[in-house]
Amino acid sequence: MPILIVLTLLVAAAIWFWSGSRVPSVRRNPCDWQPTGFRTGPMHEFNCAHCGIKGFGKDGKVPTVCKRGLGR
Numbered sequence: 238m239p240i241l242i243v244l245t246l247l248v249a250a251a252i253w254f255w256s257g258s259r260v261p262s263v264r265r266n267p268c269d270w271q272p273t274g275f276r277t278g279p280m281h282e283f284n285c286a287h288c289g290i291k292g293f294g295k296d297g298k299v300p301t302v303c304k305r306g307l308g309r
């Protein structure tokens with residue numbers, strides 16, 4: 238019954254997509270991103286004054302996620 242496998246994958250993908258798109262709005266950029274002036278191509282480096290972590294944002298936008306709490 239391949240249709241069951243396809244349905245399972247679709248449901249799993251929908252849940253993953255839904256939860257993945259929901260997380261950034263829940264904890265939306267709690268950090269205090271300060272641009273360091275360093276950039277590589279379109280990626281601008283920022284330093285989080287809140288938790289002292291560096292992040293990269295594209296086209297001058299601040300990073301959307303904080304790596305604090307990711308176990309690093």
Ligand SMILES: [Zn+2]
Binds near residue numbers: 268285290304
């Ligand atoms: Zn932070």
